[in-house]
Amino acid sequence: MSENSEKEIIIKDFFKSNVIFSELDEILRLKPETMIGIDKVSSDKLVENNIKTVEDLANLSVDNLPEIEDLLPKIFRKWVKIAQVIQKAVKEQLRRHKKLLMIGLDNGGKTSILAVVQDKFSIIKSLLPTRGVKREKLDFFGYPIVSWDLGGQIQYREKLYFNRPELFFTEADILLYVIDSQDLERLAESANYFREVLKALIDLDEQPKILIIMSKSDPDFRKSFQWQKNVESIKNKFDKIADEYKQFTVDYCDTSIFQRETIMQMFSIALKKVSETSEIIENILEDFTSQVEGKASSLVSMDGLIFGSYTKTSTDEMLVNNTALLLQTLSNFYSSIGLIREKSISLDLPLNGFTIRGEKLFEYSDLHIPVYLWLVSENPELLQSKIDYFRKQLLPLINLFL
Ligand SMILES: Nc1nc2c(ncn2[C@@H]2O[C@H](COP(=O)(O)OP(=O)(O)OP(=O)(O)O)[C@@H](O)[C@H]2O)c(=O)[nH]1
Ligand SMILES: [Mg+2]
Incomplete structure (x- = not known):
């Protein structure tokens, strides 16, 4: 058994036996009542007081707990302490994985790229727009890498990611920002989104390595003058934004799902940027x-x-x-x-x-x-x-x- 799964089982011991989760970070979003020792009635009381998840519980300060009717402070404090132990264990576990963020407008090709890199070609033609964030362990290169594929539809961009940026943008090692090289009509929209992402990273004091991917650079299109013009426009625009925020340097790669080697080369460049050796x-x-x-x-x-x-x-x-x-x-x-x-x-x-x-x-x-x-x-x-x-x-x- 690997060290990882041993730790996971230890964390599971804090929860009632009927609780099922497949990903480590789901644990923090579970309701308080999933923890051993917390009954449904008390859990509902916590939820009424806006303590909806294990993470909310962990984020309380034991020295300054809110008063909750019918809940003994001594017991409440114990729960908070246990939640903090769980939170620490989960975070330590997740940190061991390199975190790869896939960001860009909807329809850019993020999920398709992740499918190709895992040889899941057959799912590509039936892909639907990603709803919210899809986390996945890339069981591919033999290294612990977790991809966070942030669905690019406007409702997520406007209402989800920037309301709680710390949930999405922290502790990323690599940011792959995907732009559709065939769709220059949305270049300005994409550039604005990129700028918002950089601002959020700066506020959080985060500095992942950034690679801009010009997706859909298909073999026939790549030969055209139009492609060259589009690439030039994209680079102009994004270089300017990177210049506004000096702490980031950006590199560019072009990919096509019809040429797997372009995607492998892009990933190689990205991983090399964070490799120690x-x-x-x-x-x-x-x-x-x-x-x-x-x-x-x-x-x-x-x-x-x-x-x-x-x-x-x-x-x-x-x-x-x-x-x-x-x-x-x-x-x-x-x-x-x-x-x-x-x-x-x-x-x-x-x-x-x-x-x-x-x-x-x-x-x-x-x-x-x-x-x-x-x-x-x-x-x-x-x-x-x-x-x-x-x-x-x-x-x-x-x-x-x-
Ligand atoms: N021609 C071409 N089409 C592509 C390429 N990559 C993706 N597509 C198509 O673009 C569409 C959108 O791809 P997705 O991977 O779902 O895009 P996404 O960025 O994940 O979109 P959201 O989940 O909404 O953010 C699909 O119809 C894909 O088949 C590519 O390299 N070339
Ligand atoms: Mg997607």
Whole structure:
């Protein structure tokens, strides 16, 4: 049993046995009567006094409790103290997860991006607008990440998020702000929403890493002049807003749900921004590339997370990363029809005079996700003598990536 689930069971012990919750943070929104020792009548009294949830109870001060008819102060104080213990345990638990906030106008493509990253392609065409906030554990990269997908319809933007910003915008590690690159008519509306979000973050003294995603940059549209114009307008507008609030720097990525690799690359950039070890990984890849006389290298997990790359040009970067992601997709397909996964995957391009090769280095996390080291090289045979040396250096850094 993992440490996480042990703690969860301990928290559950504070509640009556018929209480069911699937997500940790639901606990704080439960009614007081769900706690052991609080009867329905007393709970109703609390609710009448605006103490509607475990969290409301925890937020009271034991030294300054309101007077509630028929409720002994001694008992009331005990409940508050227990609620505070629960609140602390839940918050500690949640903090261990990286929190990923997905924000943007309705219809922007937030929920679709989260579906693609989890390979849930079949749900995309039946997606409805997200109602309120949808929290989900991304059981994907092997790291503890919780996504908070904030439905972008106007009623939530106006009535929910900014009334209690502390419930939504605190302790986020990454903010992905999604703008529909095909819908410039709503650019001003989106920019205003973004500004409101930044203001809320500043008020709360929060500073997540921010990535602006220009969604719906589909392959055909991306080739058009219109796309270039739209991207330029978006960047102009959002750079200006970021300039107003100096503590934030923003980066841009474009994605399309029709090209999974654009979404994987976007997530890789986002996670690298919060990783403790990504810079060291990239230094090691630089050393590796020079020792094996290669052109470019990249470290990629079998589910598509790019931990780091070393390349001299952006063309080489696209070459190594796109090849890795596409050949790995092929390898996953082979594996799905029962073939044994090869330790080495190679693509020769003799007319261009080089080879792109991926070597399996190790597996990481409880999910045993394989990680491949990719190299673009004119002499791929130089790789073999060095691989063990780099395997040893890279494994601990991958385990500590997030
Ligand atoms: N062409 C294209 N359409 C997309 C893309 N991503 C999402 N869509 C479509 O855009 C629509 C809205 O997508 P959602 O993911 O539900 O949007 P959302 O941002 O979650 O919307 P709310 O939940 O209301 O905030 C759906 O019809 C998707 O199929 C994309 O990359 N390209
Ligand atoms: Mg949605």
